Amino acid sequence: MKILIKADYILTMDENDTIIEDGAVLVEDGIIKAVGKGIQEDGAYVIDDRPAILMPGFINTHTHIAMVGFRGLADDRELMDWLQNYIWPAENRVVDEEFIELSVPLALAEMISSGTTTFNDMYFFPEITARITREAGMRGFISEGVIDFPTPSAKSPDEGLAIAESFIKNWKEDELIYPVMGLHAPYSCSRDLILRGYEMARRYGVPLHMHVSETRAEVQQIKKQYGTTPVRYLDSIGVLFDGFIAAHSVWLDGEEIDIFRERGVGVAHNTQSNMKLASGVAPVPDMLKRGVKVGLAPDGAASNNDLDMVDEMRSAALVHKVHRLDPTVMNAREVVRMATIGGAMVLGIDGIVGSVEVGKRADLITVSLSGFHMMPIYDPYSHLVYAAKGSDVQSVLVNGRILMEKRELKTLDPEKIAHNARILKERILSALK
Numbered sequence: 001m002k003i004l005i006k007a008d009y010i011l012t013m014d015e016n017d018t019i020i021e022d023g024a025v026l027v028e029d030g031i032i033k034a035v036g037k038g039i040q041e042d043g044a045y046v047i048d049d050r051p052a053i054l055m056p057g058f059i060n061t062h063t064h065i066a067m068v069g070f071r072g073l074a075d076d077r078e079l080m081d082w083l084q085n086y087i088w089p090a091e092n093r094v095v096d097e098e099f100i101e102l103s104v105p106l107a108l109a110e111m112i113s114s115g116t117t118t119f120n121d122m123y124f125f126p127e128i129t130a131r132i133t134r135e136a137g138m139r140g141f142i143s144e145g146v147i148d149f150p151t152p153s154a155k156s157p158d159e160g161l162a163i164a165e166s167f168i169k170n171w172k173e174d175e176l177i178y179p180v181m182g183l184h185a186p187y188s189c190s191r192d193l194i195l196r197g198y199e200m201a202r203r204y205g206v207p208l209h210m211h212v213s214e215t216r217a218e219v220q221q222i223k224k225q226y227g228t229t230p231v232r233y234l235d236s237i238g239v240l241f242d243g244f245i246a247a248h249s250v251w252l253d254g255e256e257i258d259i260f261r262e263r264g265v266g267v268a269h270n271t272q273s274n275m276k277l278a279s280g281v282a283p284v285p286d287m288l289k290r291g292v293k294v295g296l297a298p299d300g301a302a303s304n305n306d307l308d309m310v311d312e313m314r315s316a317a318l319v320h321k322v323h324r325l326d327p328t329v330m331n332a333r334e335v336v337r338m339a340t341i342g343g344a345m346v347l348g349i350d351g352i353v354g355s356v357e358v359g360k361r362a363d364l365i366t367v368s369l370s371g372f373h374m375m376p377i378y379d380p381y382s383h384l385v386y387a388a389k390g391s392d393v394q395s396v397l398v399n400g401r402i403l404m405e406k407r408e409l410k411t412l413d414p415e416k417i418a419h420n421a422r423i424l425k426e427r428i429l430s431a432l433k
């Protein structure tokens with residue numbers, strides 16, 4: 001199938017951040033065949049959302065998508081209070097296969113309708129998440145969250161590792177599902193468990209995804225336990241490599257940033273989650289300056305409370321300015337890069353997606369310029385970061401398949417999703433009684 005997408009601005013996010021005005025992109029068999037001005041193709045299916053921007057889809061580098069069920073359940077609490085007294089007990093009582101079945105389509109619908117085309121998920125029952133994601137047509141990096149205590153899916157870390165291994169084996173060759181080894185955090189996984197998880201990731205050639213240095217309390221705990229900071233500790237046991245995805249990485253010093261660069265570790269920057277849980281502000285401007293790969297991420301919906309990458313871009317652009325008292329510390333173009341090609345680099349898929357270039361897979365979105373808040377337009381990067389809403393996203397393609405067109409979801413059922421959200425709420429409230 002051939003698809004021709006027309007736009008007023010094509011943000012290619014290529015090496016030179018080339019912008020093409022009044023251009024089009026031709027997609028054939030899932031691949032970008034042509035990008036430029038004056039492209040015509042007889043018989044192609046035309047997507048014309050003009051006035052609109054055409055750009056690569058957003059890449060969410062760290063999330064727990066099924067947590068949309070807990071959206072707004074427990075806000076305004078400290079991370080450890082939030083986790084230990086609300087989220088973990090709620091998870092242990094209600095998260096099962098059916099919970100995942102009910103919540104994942106809601107998360108996918110939310111992500112697609114705000115322009116996300118790839119996400120990196122760590123949660124439980126990955127087989128179900130993978131199956132639903134595959135059917136909905138999104139690109140998903142998915143892992144079982146392995147941790148030292150019993151979880152909804154595994155009675156022990158051994159069982160968690162076994163689930164991870166069979167999941168990796170089952171999905172290793174899939175075109176859209178990328179199995180990942182997920183370890184919760186240095187404070188919640190023993191050294192032995194981290195080493196076993198690392199060994200498995202390397203044996204199967206998959207990424208290793210972990211929360212690292214999210215709070216100051218974590219750094220203090222790791223120092224007490226191992227005599228050094230989380231990044232130095234992980235490096236000392238040899239588990240940092242170019243497939244390591246470090247979520248948060250808020251409390252890093254200059255030397256730790258250099259360790260990340262030398263090992264090729266990618267960082268998932270969770271601006272809003274870090275603000276909401278008051279974890280701190282990650283030194284992202286320094287990471288970028290020193291050449292660390294950085295992508296953006298909304299984290300789980302319980303700590304954000306949405307999965308909207310447009311919203312996340314604006315927060316990322318603003319927080320570093322006010323934190324450094326310097327409005328030049330991060331510009332809109334750099335933020336859009338983090339949300340697209342930067343995220344692709346963190347996940348190791350920048351060779352196939354993350355930019356609008358001939359030969360890449362067609363993971364593309366259009367963003368409407370017709371809203372009053374988008375007029376007039378001088379600079380499309382500025383509008384995307386400082387003015388746009390996730391709901392301005394009009395059409396979404398993943399691997400050349402149309403998942404949303406003119407805001408109509410093509411692979412998911414909105415009525416069923418809304419119905420299931422009500423069932424989720426009932427289940428959660430009755431379990432917490």
Ligand SMILES: [Zn+2]
Pocket residue numbers: 062063064211247299300
């Ligand atoms: Zn997280």
